[in-house]
């Protein structure tokens with residue numbers, strides 16, 4: 771693992787439990803550009819790790835410290851998500867500069883890194899993984915709909931909703947926002963929260979409107995993560 775220390779960190783808030791890992795994409799044209807930005811004191815942004823498309827991992831901030839990757843955010847009532855999480859940046863130009871598939875080598879390296887983080891900090895493997903878009907649904911789209919959440923769930927990293935027959939019964943549109951809130955989303959802008967859920971769990975239907983399949987997946991996901 772390469773080291774490229776960033777000055778952009780501080781101490782985690784003692785009152786906030788470390789229970790999450792936030793997945794990002796860099797959203798810049800090159801990996802070098804992204805790394806330079808995250809190590810520049812002027813930018814005030816960082817992450818614990820960046821993973822290049824070939825799987826090479828660079829550490830910028832020690833896991834014990836609070837990296838600055840989440841920005842204004844919310845999950846399950848917590849707004850200081852930098853204190854509550856690790857931040858991992860995946861090199862990808864993102865929606866602005868040519869969003870593309872995450873290569874297998876990059877995802878393999880991510881899975882190894884996640885297994886280590888989960889073990890070192892006794893995180894709940896089912897519930898700890900979050901997209902940046904989950905915690906800032908009105909501002910962020912990363913890591914986006916090409917990120918392989920279902921594959922990660924197969925590796926024991928996160929949960930993938932598998933609706934049962936009863937999850938399709940008597941769909942109620944009004945139920946969606948309540949479920950999103952119970953799962954952890956900020957529902958100040960309910961359509962944005964629903965879009966974030968779909969980007970992650972129903973990527974073939976990112977509409978901001980809950981159809982029967984979205985509602986079934988919401989119900990199934992809520993059941994699987996408690």
Ligand SMILES: [Zn+2]
Nearest residue numbers: 794795902912
């Ligand atoms: Zn991000």
